[in-house]
Amino acid sequence: MAGPRTRHAHATETRELILTTAERLFAEHGVAAVSNRQISEAAGQANNFAVGYHFGTKTDLVAAIVRRHAPEIERRRLDLLKAIQRSETLRDWLGCLVLPSTEHLASLGNPSWYARFIAQATTDPALRQIVIDETSASPSMRGVSEGLMRLMPVLPADVIAERADMSRHLIVHVCAERERALQEGTTTPRATWEGAAVGLIDALAGLWQAPFTPTR
Amino acid sequence: MAGPRTRHAHATETRELILTTAERLFAEHGVAAVSNRQISEAAGQANNFAVGYHFGTKTDLVAAIVRRHAPEIERRRLDLLKAIQRSETLRDWLGCLVLPSTEHLASLGNPSWYARFIAQATTDPALRQIVIDETSASPSMRGVSEGLMRLMPVLPADVIAERADMSRHLIVHVCAERERALQEGTTTPRATWEGAAVGLIDALAGLWQAPFTPTR
Incomplete structure (x- = not known):
């Protein structure tokens, strides 16, 4: 079973992956044209709400990329x-x-x-x-x-x-x-x-x- | 019954109204954030597909505004x-x-x-x-x-x-x-x-x- 430290490392990794994916998709298609769901999918997250879970709204996600x-x-x-x-x-x-x-x-x-x-x-x-x-x-x-x-x-x-x-x-x-x-x-x-x-x-x-x- | 000339004038008026509305909504909220349906509604069109009918895709609508x-x-x-x-x-x-x-x-x-x-x-x-x-x-x-x-x-x-x-x-x-x-x-x-x-x-x-x- 994963201890708290491993779970924390995994969450950090997931956040990084989401940020990298979101930045690329926003640059390619426009910020408003890309949904949180599309970012979750492109980042290989089984849970379509991964972006919301880790970052909140799209505005929060944009601030996190900056x-x-x-x-x-x-x-x-x-x-x-x-x-x-x-x-x-x-x-x-x-x-x-x-x-x-x-x-x-x-x-x-x-x-x-x-x-x-x-x-x-x-x-x-x-x-x-x-x-x-x-x-x-x-x-x-x-x-x-x-x-x-x-x-x-x-x-x-x-x-x-x-x-x-x-x-x-x-x-x-x-x-x-x-x-x-x-x-x-x-x-x-x-x-x-x-x-x-x-x-x-x-x-x-x-x-x-x-x-x-x-x-x- | 409206003759062809009146119908034509009405269509021109609707097109103008849609263009004015779309330009304002795009400027206020961002081009990608506004749907054709929202433009049709804000332009007071009973038919939610009015933008599609008069202009085609959103790309066509953007070109028409330019x-x-x-x-x-x-x-x-x-x-x-x-x-x-x-x-x-x-x-x-x-x-x-x-x-x-x-x-x-x-x-x-x-x-x-x-x-x-x-x-x-x-x-x-x-x-x-x-x-x-x-x-x-x-x-x-x-x-x-x-x-x-x-x-x-x-x-x-x-x-x-x-x-x-x-x-x-x-x-x-x-x-x-x-x-x-x-x-x-x-x-x-x-x-x-x-x-x-x-x-x-x-x-x-x-x-x-x-x-x-x-x-x-």
Whole structure:
């Protein structure tokens, strides 16, 4: 008979299997198009309610997938912030925005699913707030925001907010389209994730340094 | 008894009502989260299969919503292209990218739904190709691409493709978030759609003029 420790290990394994399966199915078919039942089946669970039992609602499952990746991305960003100290170079700060995601995705190998999952979740009216809550308010993101504001004293707060939103859109959706192209074997503007990060940092450097036109 | 002309007018009216309802429900809840049956009901159709009868599958319905807006956006872009002729000014060409969407959205009034609908459809694995087919290959978009390539002879084709993709992401997702904020009454970086267009053109001007770093 399985002791409590073995049962616990088995439950952890099942949870991991469900998370991996859900992330792939969400990326392939869309978050709303996949039911908890389909995830349970694809994860080889005899019980069709396995997802509900282990995670609760679909919203809880989405939050669990985000929380599975967020700490690793946060750790990378905190390391980068520490390495650049109080750098005066814009590209250093933009690297803190871009590299934690691109390096994490590179580490997952091809195919990965997380970039497409995040792109869909941040665009979905029912799910976007979860992703924002789990990621944008992190200590490392606050550090990057403060750094950018210090480096760009000429920009009004509204324009800082506007360009921060734009930076987020660019990183999320460039990564998602690249991930899809890699899996499908179609051409990408850059050969590697490292190259994609360079392209993003080039573009963001132009975007942040662009003169701004005030409007009412 | 209704003659064929009246029946035809009635069918056109029903189709319009279904399209308006579907666009709103898709924007509010996500494309995949809304069933054809829910759309039929919300559009006040006694027959739950009204969407299927008038449009076919959900994919057909999504294409019909895109085709309802695309000609107006295309017309605006062709007018702009005609007005700037072969301008040597980057902002003129970026205006051809940005303004047809922002002016169309402004003309729809608040609340509008199309920006969020498009953002979701272009991010959905099952729907993105439809939107791309219905919009990106239009004569006006080819005109803008040619203009940007002529103006940016120093950029390699890969970087042109990379920045064109980035421009599309920025316009689609900035418009969608602004549309949502307007409906919810939350703050936006710019007070008007005209201001949002100026912010986008500023940012894109920086993005396109940014020096590029070649990578392997």
